Amino acid sequence: MSESAIITTNNLNLWYNGKHALESVSMKVPKNRVTALIGPSGCGKSTLLRCFNRLNDLIDHVKIAGEITLDDENIHAPSIDVVTLRKKVGMVFQKPNPFPKTIYDNIAYGPRVHGVRDTCELDRIVEQSLRHAALWDEVKDRLNDSALGLSGGQQQRLCIARTLAVEPEVILMDEPCSALDPIATAKIENLIEMLKADYTVIIVTHNMQQAARVSDYTGFMYLGKLIECGKTKQIFEHPAEELTENYITGRFG
Amino acid sequence: MDFTGKTNGVTPRSGNTARLFVLKERSVKSVFFFTAAFAVIVVSFILLFLFRDASPIFADVGIANFLFGPVWAPTAAEPLYGIWPLIVGTLLVTLGAMIFSVPLSLGCAIYISELASPKVRAVLKPAVELLAGIPSVVYGFFGLIVLTNFIRVSFDIPSGETWLAASVLLGIMALPTIISVSEDAISSVPHEYKEGSLAIGATRWQTISQVLVPAALSGIAAAIILGIGRVVGETMAVLMVAGNAAIIPDPIWNLLSPLRTLTATLGIEMGEVPVGSEHYSALFGIAVVLLIITLIINLSAVAILHWLKERRTTTAGKQPFLAPETRRKVVFIAEMLALAVLLVFLTSVSWWLAPVILMACCLWLAGRPYLSEKRIQTLAFCLVGLATIIVLAILFIILSDIVVHGLPALSWDFLTQPPRDLGREGGIFPAIIGTLYLIAGAIAIALPLGVGAAVYLVEYTREGKITKVIRTGVDLLNGTPSIVFGLFGFAFIVLYLNLGVSLLAGQITLALMVLPTVIRTTEESLKNIPQSLREGSLALGATKWQTISQVVIPPAVPGIVTGAILSIGRAAGETAPIMFTAVVFSSRFLPDSVFDPVMALPYHLFILATNVPGSSMNKYGTALVLLLLVIGFYAVAILVRTHFQNKARG
Numbered sequence: 001m002s003e004s005a006i007i008t009t010n011n012l013n014l015w016y017n018g019k020h021a022l023e024s025v026s027m028k029v030p031k032n033r034v035t036a037l038i039g040p041s042g043c044g045k046s047t048l049l050r051c052f053n054r055l056n057d058l059i060d061h062v063k064i065a066g067e068i069t070l071d072d073e074n075i076h077a078p079s080i081d082v083v084t085l086r087k088k089v090g091m092v093f094q095k096p097n098p099f100p101k102t103i104y105d106n107i108a109y110g111p112r113v114h115g116v117r118d119t120c121e122l123d124r125i126v127e128q129s130l131r132h133a134a135l136w137d138e139v140k141d142r143l144n145d146s147a148l149g150l151s152g153g154q155q156q157r158l159c160i161a162r163t164l165a166v167e168p169e170v171i172l173m174d175e176p177c178s179a180l181d182p183i184a185t186a187k188i189e190n191l192i193e194m195l196k197a198d199y200t201v202i203i204v205t206h207n208m209q210q211a212a213r214v215s216d217y218t219g220f221m222y223l224g225k226l227i228e229c230g231k232t233k234q235i236f237e238h239p240a241e242e243l244t245e246n247y248i249t250g251r252f253g
Numbered sequence: 254m255d256f257t258g259k260t261n262g263v264t265p266r267s268g269n270t271a272r273l274f275v276l277k278e279r280s281v282k283s284v285f286f287f288t289a290a291f292a293v294i295v296v297s298f299i300l301l302f303l304f305r306d307a308s309p310i311f312a313d314v315g316i317a318n319f320l321f322g323p324v325w326a327p328t329a330a331e332p333l334y335g336i337w338p339l340i341v342g343t344l345l346v347t348l349g350a351m352i353f354s355v356p357l358s359l360g361c362a363i364y365i366s367e368l369a370s371p372k373v374r375a376v377l378k379p380a381v382e383l384l385a386g387i388p389s390v391v392y393g394f395f396g397l398i399v400l401t402n403f404i405r406v407s408f409d410i411p412s413g414e415t416w417l418a419a420s421v422l423l424g425i426m427a428l429p430t431i432i433s434v435s436e437d438a439i440s441s442v443p444h445e446y447k448e449g450s451l452a453i454g455a456t457r458w459q460t461i462s463q464v465l466v467p468a469a470l471s472g473i474a475a476a477i478i479l480g481i482g483r484v485v486g487e488t489m490a491v492l493m494v495a496g497n498a499a500i501i502p503d504p505i506w507n508l509l510s511p512l513r514t515l516t517a518t519l520g521i522e523m524g525e526v527p528v529g530s531e532h533y534s535a536l537f538g539i540a541v542v543l544l545i546i547t548l549i550i551n552l553s554a555v556a557i558l559h560w561l562k563e564r565r566t567t568t569a570g571k572q573p574f575l576a577p578e579t580r581r582k583v584v585f586i587a588e589m590l591a592l593a594v595l596l597v598f599l600t601s602v603s604w605w606l607a608p609v610i611l612m613a614c615c616l617w618l619a620g621r622p623y624l625s626e627k628r629i630q631t632l633a634f635c636l637v638g639l640a641t642i643i644v645l646a647i648l649f650i651i652l653s654d655i656v657v658h659g660l661p662a663l664s665w666d667f668l669t670q671p672p673r674d675l676g677r678e679g680g681i682f683p684a685i686i687g688t689l690y691l692i693a694g695a696i697a698i699a700l701p702l703g704v705g706a707a708v709y710l711v712e713y714t715r716e717g718k719i720t721k722v723i724r725t726g727v728d729l730l731n732g733t734p735s736i737v738f739g740l741f742g743f744a745f746i747v748l749y750l751n752l753g754v755s756l757l758a759g760q761i762t763l764a765l766m767v768l769p770t771v772i773r774t775t776e777e778s779l780k781n782i783p784q785s786l787r788e789g790s791l792a793l794g795a796t797k798w799q800t801i802s803q804v805v806i807p808p809a810v811p812g813i814v815t816g817a818i819l820s821i822g823r824a825a826g827e828t829a830p831i832m833f834t835a836v837v838f839s840s841r842f843l844p845d846s847v848f849d850p851v852m853a854l855p856y857h858l859f860i861l862a863t864n865v866p867g868s869s870m871n872k873y874g875t876a877l878v879l880l881l882l883v884i885g886f887y888a889v890a891i892l893v894r895t896h897f898q899n900k901a902r903g
Contacts, residue, residue: 055451086451088454109450109453109455109464110454113454114454
């Protein structure tokens with residue numbers, strides 16, 4: 001990969017309850033591109049994704065060895081504050097998880113916890129984030145309604161808007177469309193395309209067509225190992241490894 | 254199933270046996286229906302008898318005069334029956350207890366659910382449950398001996414039996430309820446909310462204070478209301494430490510004034526009142542008022558929960574209650590008012606407390622913008638940890654005081670001899686046996702009725718009008734203060750059924766009191782049995798009753814047993830329900846039949862502590878034995894539960 005990398009992992013290993021869940025993963029994630037992680041269930045792609053914002057810290061009995069850097073800084077270094085890291089590395093989850101608050105408060109939550117108090121400023125951020133997430137027109141008249149009243153697709157775009165509101169550098173997406181219908185999925189995919197101008201997106205998906213459609217780079221994982229990583233076109237058309245080819249052509253999965 | 258046939262043991266049922274089966278099913282169902290309806294019958298009997306005996310006073314004095322009359326002097330030459338001071342006393346004690354209890358409980362609940370490591374949590378949760386297991390008369394005993402003395406010395410006043418003592422003691426008693434229920438509520442907030450908030454870069458404290466606690470608000474509100482219910486209905490502990498002067502504190506915020514609650518009045522006067530007199534009727538009037546107050550508390554709990562749920566899932570078109578700006582102002586004003594009230598209260602205790610708190614507030618308001626979120630988190634975690642330590646310290650102080658002073662009294666003679674010299678000398682053998690008799694009888698009555706009712710509610714009906722009525726009945730029964738059971742037992746079982754003050758009357762009264770617990774816990778464990786098991790059995794052609802008795806109930810047994818043991822523990826520690834129905838203070842002999850009165854440990858301790866000076870050693874000994882007995886039951890229940898939980902997890 002010739003482009004400048006924003007995240008690199010070097011020989012990353014992770015054990016969960018003694019089980020070796022990630023084995024010697026070394027990869028580079030290029031800046032302002034969409035990188036997809038594909039692979040069969042349980043291959044460690046979500047685990048890898050959750051390493052990038054250290055969300056695995058929440059789980060007991062997880063041991064990590066190896067190095068992950070963001071902007072050339074080791075994210076496990078003692079000088080790195082995990083809260084600051086997560087501000088830089090946003091995340092959208094598999095199941096939409098809006099807070100049980102109003103639509104407005106869901107978006108404003110992030111800026112507020114990072115110290116924005118001014119109401120005008122918050123209004124501006126909320127509108128901008130919702131516009132950016134292509135949700136503004138649908139919700140602008142009911143910002144004070146509960147976010148739980150939105151449809152699944154709207155909720156997921158709300159979660160994306162919520163992430164955008166804290167202006168991260170990287171957005172992690174953990175199978176963001178798996179709980180959505182095809183129309184909502186198409187909207188999210190368009191959104192991802194637009195996001196890459198300003199953000200770096202890493203998306204985990206079990207849907208190979210989706211990976212082919214939205215990503216510039218693709219990494220294929222199998223049993224905790226990163227088998228192959230490169231330009232999406234190359235991975236899908238001329239994979240270097242036989243394992244990758246077998247998976248992509250649907251011989252297992 | 255009928256396995257006597259030939260081919261493979263299974264034959265189609267002939268017409269006759271089929272009819273027999275239907276008949277059996279029907280009769281089983283009606284038995285269960287009766288047990289379920291029993292709760293409703295009991296509630297209506299309680300209401301009926303309380304109103305029957307209370308009506309003369311309402312007629313003679315008038316409801317308004319009764320409720321708002323400023324003087325309670327039932328034994329004066331010209332008796333006055335105004336319960337206003339008692340109502341105010343109840344409200345003030347409750348208010349004080351909540352101010353003491355809510356911050357500590359929330360801190361402790363947050364610590365247990367969010368900060369403690371799994372190992373620490375495994376210790377803390379049972380510890381809090383133990384706090385719940387201590388009988389109220391033991392709390393009262395501790396309050397009378399230790400707490401009131403402490404207050405008397407620290408504030409240099411003639412008697413420590415004050416509003417402050419009552420509020421602190423009742424606050425302690427409300428701790429376990431509020432902690433466990435709100436801890437449950439916080440723990441059951443979906444994990445996704447927490448991850449979502451942390452992924453945005455919120456600190457743990459921001460996540461807790463702005464996402465988890467608001468999401469758990471309905472559960473926390475329920476916890477606080479349950480705590481209020483516990484405090485309002487408490488009799489023995491408050492009676493022993495509140496001083497019981499039927500006055501309104503002067504000035505109203507004077508925490509060091511004695512006062513008297515509705516429940517304490519019943520506890521004190523019910524034993525000495527001539528049956529059928531005006532005074533007797535007035536006491537039943539108080540019981541009615543008490544019942545209505547607890548009813549209002551329970552109903553408001555239901556309403557608040559409903560409202561919060563509604564608000565959270567509301568879909569569209571609803572304007573928020575107030576515009577955000579105004580709401581912020583209203584909240585601010587409310588906070589300032591609450592602070593002002595608190596400060597005024599504290600001036601009555603000590604002149605320097607108010608300025609110190611005021612200064613801390615100013616410091617916080619001024620310093621807030623300069624503190625990083627990290628610092629605020631550290632500060633908040635310190636406070637939360639402090640709250641937990643205080644709760645544990647309270648538990649430790651109570652237990653160690655009673656164990657240290659009680660152990661020297663324990664001896665073989667103490668456990669096997671009858672009391673002498675009004676309990677100053679000798680042992681407590683008849684009291685131990687009496688308590689065992691009482692709880693054995695109570696559980697023998699409550700268990701079949703309670704399990705039957707739960708089976709009917711879960712297995713035989715769909716949610717509808719009938720279940721709603723029954724459930725409301727169970728809820729009402731659950732919220733009824735134990736002293737009201739005592740009065741009902743006296744009016745209905747002792748007098749109306751003419752059983753006299755007897756073991757049987759006490760057993761029935763206790764059984765009615767623990768019935769809701771048995772129903773609830775059984776219901777819970779039945780609901781936990783997966784529907785697929787029932788369907789699997791029914792699909793094999795088993796009848797409903799066969800399915801219930803052979804497939805549903807066996808795996809639910811651990812839950813039912815846990816509930817039963819908890820009920821036994823509760824029954825063993827209760828004083829108020831048996832005070833007028835079953836017990837005598839000093840008896841050298843064991844009861845010959847269920848129609849004789851008995852001694853009981855809680856009542857024995859109560860009389861020793863309040864009426865027999867110079868029995869220090871035996872008081873502590875009795876308290877220790879009672880404590881060990883009750884906590885023993887609770888510990889067994891907790892063990893049974895964790896054992897089967899672990900087993901279920903595999």
